[in-house]
Amino acid sequence: MKTGGVQYDTFSGWVDPPADVRPSLSGDLTCDVAVVGGGLGGMSTALRLAERGRDVVLLEAEFCGHGASSRNAGQLAGAPGGDLQLLNLFYRKKMPGMIRLAEHAAHHVEDLIEKHDIDCGYERSGNVFAAVSRGQMGRVRRVAKLLRRAGGDVELGTTESLGIPHGFVGGMRENVGGIMNPGLFTAGVRRALLGTPAQVFERTKVTGVARDRGQAVITTAQGEVRANKVVLATNAYAGEWDITPPRLSVPIWVIEVETEPIDPARLAALGWTSRSGLVTQHNIMENYRLTPRGTIVFGVRRLERGRTYPLPAKKPDPALVEELAQAFARRFPALSDVALDRAWGGWIAITSSWLPLAGQLDESIYYSIACNGHGLAQAPYVGSLIADLIVDGERHEDLAALWVKKAEFPRPMMMGPLGLRTIWAVDRFNDFVNGSRRNALRGQRRSA
Ligand SMILES: Cc1cc2nc3c(=O)[nH]c(=O)nc-3n(C[C@H](O)[C@H](O)[C@H](O)COP(=O)(O)OP(=O)(O)OC[C@H]3O[C@@H](n4cnc5c(N)ncnc54)[C@H](O)[C@@H]3O)c2cc1C
Numbered sequence: 001m002k003t004g005g006v007q008y009d010t011f012s013g014w015v016d017p018p019a020d021v022r023p024s025l026s027g028d029l030t031c032d033v034a035v036v037g038g039g040l041g042g043m044s045t046a047l048r049l050a051e052r053g054r055d056v057v058l059l060e061a062e063f064c065g066h067g068a069s070s071r072n073a074g075q076l077a078g079a080p081g082g083d084l085q086l087l088n089l090f091y092r093k094k095m096p097g098m099i100r101l102a103e104h105a106a107h108h109v110e111d112l113i114e115k116h117d118i119d120c121g122y123e124r125s126g127n128v129f130a131a132v133s134r135g136q137m138g139r140v141r142r143v144a145k146l147l148r149r150a151g152g153d154v155e156l157g158t159t160e161s162l163g164i165p166h167g168f169v170g171g172m173r174e175n176v177g178g179i180m181n182p183g184l185f186t187a188g189v190r191r192a193l194l195g196t197p198a199q200v201f202e203r204t205k206v207t208g209v210a211r212d213r214g215q216a217v218i219t220t221a222q223g224e225v226r227a228n229k230v231v232l233a234t235n236a237y238a239g240e241w242d243i244t245p246p247r248l249s250v251p252i253w254v255i256e257v258e259t260e261p262i263d264p265a266r267l268a269a270l271g272w273t274s275r276s277g278l279v280t281q282h283n284i285m286e287n288y289r290l291t292p293r294g295t296i297v298f299g300v301r302r303l304e305r306g307r308t309y310p311l312p313a314k315k316p317d318p319a320l321v322e323e324l325a326q327a328f329a330r331r332f333p334a335l336s337d338v339a340l341d342r343a344w345g346g347w348i349a350i351t352s353s354w355l356p357l358a359g360q361l362d363e364s365i366y367y368s369i370a371c372n373g374h375g376l377a378q379a380p381y382v383g384s385l386i387a388d389l390i391v392d393g394e395r396h397e398d399l400a401a402l403w404v405k406k407a408e409f410p411r412p413m414m415m416g417p418l419g420l421r422t423i424w425a426v427d428r429f430n431d432f433v434n435g436s437r438r439n440a441l442r443g444q445r446r447s448a
Helices: 040-051 084-090 092-115 134-149 182-194 235-240 264-268 318-331 375-392 397-402 417-447
Strands: 029-036 056-059 127-131 154-157 170-174 199-201 206-212 215-220 223-232 250-259 277-280 286-290 296-300 340-350 357-360 365-369
Touching: 029 040, 029 215, 040 056, 040 182, 040 375, 056 223, 084 092, 084 134, 092 182, 092 375, 092 397, 127 134, 134 154, 134 170, 182 375, 206 223, 223 375, 235 250, 235 340, 235 365, 250 318, 286 318, 296 318, 318 340, 357 375, 357 397, 365 375, 375 397
Parallel strands: 029 056, 029 223, 056 199, 127 277, 223 365
Antiparallel strands: 127 170, 154 170, 206 215, 215 223, 250 296, 250 340, 277 286, 286 296, 357 365
């Protein structure tokens, strides 16, 4: 695969930054609710509050959609993220609630797209847990069983029955969800928000949040906001706050790359008739999806931990782009001559439990965090549920499923550089063993 001409972006491969960035806050103001962070989580909170008649202010450091929300793979998942077997081992009782939350979240996003007429190329294709080996297929079967037992809408199948590329050995489709252009979706949510009475200040980095006589006081370079309630929705950037509970989450950098447009006949020959997004069953997944522009977007495979705050604006590491290109050539041998056009990345937040979290630090301060790489569906849903909680004073059962009673979090395991390297090495070892097995089988067939 050719990687010589890759364009490395510091933003996203899906859209350009908005042309109408809103002015920053200048001066002091008071409001009922302030939302910090204009990703899908924060924007959805503010949108819902404004729709329900609340006086709401949103403060965003760059522009709404600057973070992971515009940069992700666009796979709208209908199942929770993380290693579901491990999650089931540690949090069996929580699983039905998590699965319900994930499915409702995907439906919520579909409703948002329809309600606000957002043209983001959404395809209700579902997403497939795709196995690259027989070992991975065993894992898929176990995951399918536990998801079904907990009420999940999933279907096991072969490469042919699922309509996925011939390079995979089979898998399990989450029937809820699909694929979209997340940059266009996020821009659509921003447009909807700007159409409400909510006051949105972009290029306004919040530098501090403090409590004062039952209110929250939010500091920025050019003004202060006093609010009865504040919702912290900065996700991976949450660790920049003094007020954030220790070990709430770990910031992790992940990347996506996109091929050049591929000849339609060659794409058709892959057998990818369902157009479902794919995630492999490695410890650190690879994801693959088609786009309406006749390209394939794929990524992840390696996690890089952020070490210092503030989190830097980064471009992808060329060595990882090269590694992803090699993985692509293995999964799609017929396309191994295709060139890569662009690469970008973003910061996600991973919690020590690998579960999404939301909670309250006191009467006035709410937070939601870390859909662990599954926030395209879950961040907007959780954001709107927090808005409803603020208005109604009642927690929806899906919010209750992830609600943190006491904001104390254990040290995350395997999330240091050595741990992440080890997980990656285990995946590569398994790939190597599977590759050797496949070659041996091919050799046996040839000599027979
Ligand atoms: C490469 C990649 C691929 C992914 N793929 C998928 C996928 O296919 N499916 C899926 O479901 N999820 C995926 N995700 C995860 C998903 O994108 C996130 O979970 C989701 O977008 C989180 O939304 P958010 O609103 O919580 O955070 P963000 O979108 O990161 O928003 C946080 C916002 O806070 C702002 N901010 C930070 N600090 C401050 C401050 N001090 N003051 C004011 N504002 C501040 C930031 O500028 C940013 O706009 C992926 C993520 C990445 C990076």
